[in-house]
Amino acid sequence: MSVHSTSPQFKANAGHALADAQLQRAMGNVKKGFIDKRRAAADRLPEFEEMRDSARDIKDHTLAHLDLYLERYEEKVTEAGGHVHYARDADEARRLILDICKAQGAKTVTKGKSMISEEIGINAYLEAAGMEPVETDLGEYIIQLRNEMPSHIIAPAVHLNASQVESDFRRVHKHLDKDRDLSQPVQLLTEARAVLRERFLAADVGITGANFLVAETGSSIIVTNEGNGDLTQTLPKTHIVLASIEKIIPTLDDVAQLLRVLARSATGQDLSVYTTFSTGPRRAGDLDGPENYHVVILDNGRSSMLGTSFEEMLRCIRCGACMNHCPVYHAVGGHAYGWVYPGPMGAVLTPSLIGVDKGGHLPNASTFCGRCESVCPVRIPLPKLMRHWREREFERHLSPATVRAGLSFWGYFAKRPALYRFTTRLAMGTLGWLGRIKGERKGRFSRLPFAGGWTQFRDFPAPQGATFQQRWRQEQRAKKQARDGREAA
Amino acid sequence: MGAREDILGNIRRSLGVRGDERTRRSVVQERLARAPKGLIPQRGQVSGEARIALFKEQAESVQASVARVSDRAQVPEAIATYLRDHNLPAELRMGSDPRLTGMPWGETSLSLRHGVSDGSDTNAVSHAYGGVAETGTLVMVSGADNPSTLNLLPDNHIVVVDAAEIEGDYETMWERLRATYGKGVMPRTVNYITGPSRSGDIEQTLLLGAHGPRRVHIIVVGDPGSA
Ligand code: SF4
Numbered sequence: 249m250s251v252h253s254t255s256p257q258f259k260a261n262a263g264h265a266l267a268d269a270q271l272q273r274a275m276g277n278v279k280k281g282f283i284d285k286r287r288a289a290a291d292r293l294p295e296f297e298e299m300r301d302s303a304r305d306i307k308d309h310t311l312a313h314l315d316l317y318l319e320r321y322e323e324k325v326t327e328a329g330g331h332v333h334y335a336r337d338a339d340e341a342r343r344l345i346l347d348i349c350k351a352q353g354a355k356t357v358t359k360g361k362s363m364i365s366e367e368i369g370i371n372a373y374l375e376a377a378g379m380e381p382v383e384t385d386l387g388e389y390i391i392q393l394r395n396e397m398p399s400h401i402i403a404p405a406v407h408l409n410a411s412q413v414e415s416d417f418r419r420v421h422k423h424l425d426k427d428r429d430l431s432q433p434v435q436l437l438t439e440a441r442a443v444l445r446e447r448f449l450a451a452d453v454g455i456t457g458a459n460f461l462v463a464e465t466g467s468s469i470i471v472t473n474e475g476n477g478d479l480t481q482t483l484p485k486t487h488i489v490l491a492s493i494e495k496i497i498p499t500l501d502d503v504a505q506l507l508r509v510l511a512r513s514a515t516g517q518d519l520s521v522y523t524t525f526s527t528g529p530r531r532a533g534d535l536d537g538p539e540n541y542h543v544v545i546l547d548n549g550r551s552s553m554l555g556t557s558f559e560e561m562l563r564c565i566r567c568g569a570c571m572n573h574c575p576v577y578h579a580v581g582g583h584a585y586g587w588v589y590p591g592p593m594g595a596v597l598t599p600s601l602i603g604v605d606k607g608g609h610l611p612n613a614s615t616f617c618g619r620c621e622s623v624c625p626v627r628i629p630l631p632k633l634m635r636h637w638r639e640r641e642f643e644r645h646l647s648p649a650t651v652r653a654g655l656s657f658w659g660y661f662a663k664r665p666a667l668y669r670f671t672t673r674l675a676m677g678t679l680g681w682l683g684r685i686k687g688e689r690k691g692r693f694s695r696l697p698f699a700g701g702w703t704q705f706r707d708f709p710a711p712q713g714a715t716f717q718q719r720w721r722q723e724q725r726a727k728k729q730a731r732d733g734r735e736a737a
Numbered sequence: 738m739g740a741r742e743d744i745l746g747n748i749r750r751s752l753g754v755r756g757d758e759r760t761r762r763s764v765v766q767e768r769l770a771r772a773p774k775g776l777i778p779q780r781g782q783v784s785g786e787a788r789i790a791l792f793k794e795q796a797e798s799v800q801a802s803v804a805r806v807s808d809r810a811q812v813p814e815a816i817a818t819y820l821r822d823h824n825l826p827a828e829l830r831m832g833s834d835p836r837l838t839g840m841p842w843g844e845t846s847l848s849l850r851h852g853v854s855d856g857s858d859t860n861a862v863s864h865a866y867g868g869v870a871e872t873g874t875l876v877m878v879s880g881a882d883n884p885s886t887l888n889l890l891p892d893n894h895i896v897v898v899d900a901a902e903i904e905g906d907y908e909t910m911w912e913r914l915r916a917t918y919g920k921g922v923m924p925r926t927v928n929y930i931t932g933p934s935r936s937g938d939i940e941q942t943l944l945l946g947a948h949g950p951r952r953v954h955i956i957v958v959g960d961p962g963s964a
Binding site: 274277278280281282293294295298299302306309312313314315316317318319320324328333334335336340384385386387390403404405406409410413433434436437438441444445448449463464465466467473474475476478479482483493498499500501502504505507508515517518519520521522523524525526527528529530531533534535536537545547551552553554555556 | 739740741743744745747748749751752753754756761762764765768769772773774775776778779780795799832852853855856871872874879880881884885886888889890906907908911914921922923924925926927928929930931932933934935936937938939940941942944946947948949950
């Protein structure tokens with residue numbers, strides 16, 4: 249377990265999120281922006297669907313040979329003059345990083361965007377040791393000022409509006425003119441650029457994540473649009489790469505395949521602005537680049553996912569498409585998920601990493617509409633994996649008593665078909681009748697006994713008054729009559 | 738046991754392998770040696786002027802600007818004109834790349850600075866290792882010739898690329914890099930740059946000039962057939 253999790257309180261978190269008007273307005277930007285842009289980018293590349301297959305196959309191949317590719321990667325980093333360190337868990341990773349920073353006498357540590365660094369909670373740890381970690385991705389910088397967690401894996405501040413950012417900048421950038429105009433987003437960006445430029449130049453250590461680690465060459469790859477990651481890894485004397493074991497990719501050619509689906513799925517760009525391959529420290533004659541290059545490779549529960557049904561989750565390339573297309577994520581935002589990874593990928597990954605006892609609610613945050621799987625560039629069957637967690641949660645008796653009671657109640661009837669038909673017909677008939685005479689808006693309930701969790705936030709459509717089985721039979725009968733009619737003619 | 742052995746051991750236990758199986762090892766070695774290309778989109782599979790046109794179209798679609806000159810001697814004048822047209826100061830920083838330093842700068846009134854940037858330069862020029870037409874991407878390699886920080890710190894980044902070094906796809910670029918640096922060896926930094934720096938972090942609005950250059954201007958030199 250690493251950073252504090254509120255995942256066990258998912259239901260309460262979601263309730264607060266739904267009532268937060270500011271958040272609801274900001275979340276509108278996710279629906280507007282990402283979905284159309286991804287669609288357009290996918291349409292511009294006729295081979296996009298095949299490219300997704302290729303990306304999936306490369307990941308599957310790598311995971312099946314992960315031990316060997318890791319060994320080779322380490323060899324190549326060492327050859328290039330870098331150092332590879334291994335961390336079994338968050339605590340080990342934090343200590344390794346702190347030791348490297350201490351050895352450098354570091355005061356300021358700049359950081360590129362890294363979800364793994366959120367996972368191990370490195371910022372608080374470095375602060376406690378008297379160092380100053382500075383997030384340099386604009387979104388990460390904003391949430392660091394607010395002492396929040398990212399609410400999205402590629403757009404960490406997507407839950408905020410420009411006016412909130414403005415008041416944070418006024419609160420923190422006290423040395424700047426009080427009367428300056430910050431009413432436009434571009435003014436906020438310009439201010440952040442100037443403030444952070446000084447921090448970049450003053451930093452002793454730069455920490456970045458990695459989108460990929462290449463076994464063929466020992467290179468770490470970061471993909472960014474702002475250029476902050478590049479400044480983070482180029483300017484300070486020491487560059488630390490923090491990455492988890494599944495980031496390994498065999499060759500540069502394999503990386504090219506994955507790059508072709510990554511940006512298209514994430515932001516709808518054909519390629520992000522900066523794709524940077526770093527290999528070891530600066531070379532003889534170089535005028536810039538870090539003198540020391542370290543890679544900390546984190547396991548934190550991932551190696552145990554191999555060989556299980558959750559192995560497929562390790563294909564994830566953190567593009568964010570699953571949350572961009574998720575109706576539950578749209579409704580509650582990223583913070584409700586209560587830990588580092590939100591949305592469908594978080595619902596699958598979080599219980600794997602922090603335990604089903606803490607993250608077990610998350611796989612329930614799904615309507616099983618299947619949109620996440622339909623856009624995932626590496627074709628992870630997210631709904632199936634969420635279902636697996638639900639089954640496990642149920643088996644381990646971790647479901648709340650009401651859910652268990654409801655399901656055993658249903659089970660009792662399901663095993664007795666005649667009784668099931670009779671009861672459901674009765675119930676549907678009653679609900680349909682109530683809906684017709686009592687529904688406040690026609691055909692909908694705004695309140696229903698035992699379903700407050702649903703009706704508090706949306707209406708429950710009143711049934712037509714017939715069960716599925718009744719309607720199925722009616723339709724079959726109608727079809728048969730039509731067929732018979734045709735044959736008779 | 739150390740963390741390394743623990744992690745490798747746990748991976749092997751989970752995968753149900755020992756790690757010394759000959760077939761697994763040869764599968765891995767073969768892939769690393771052969772680097773199979775995978776699926777290459779049709780888009781970049783054009784040559785000659787059509788490839789240069791694709792490169793230009795793609796680069797412009799990501800807000801870079803592109804100019805074309807017929808030989809290297811025309812680059813300084815093209816840069817001076819660009820800076821004037823954009824009301825930018827007549828100063829320029831560059832590394833020690835002989836392809837750049839050997840240009841006739843005396844014909845312009847630009848004031849030149851050499852070496853790395855301290856973060857206060859307005860303009861810099863670099864020579865690209867090549868380009869990729871598929872996405873209008875510039876490929877930059879680190880070194881004293883073209884220090885990596887020049888790609889990032891100045892407000893306006895001007896990049897010279899030889900038409901003959903613009904490839905159709907990333908895979909061909911890897912072949913060239915392997916031929917230049919040796920198989921499995923990379924320069925310290927390879928930057929793929931596709932347009933000027935940007936951020937969408939405030940309300941998902943696209944803004945140019947986040948931490949890197951606000952403008953990227955590309956000067957394509959010569960014919961695709963001859964270097
Ligand atoms: S699960 Fe798939 S869609 Fe979601 S972030 Fe990972 S790769 Fe992207």
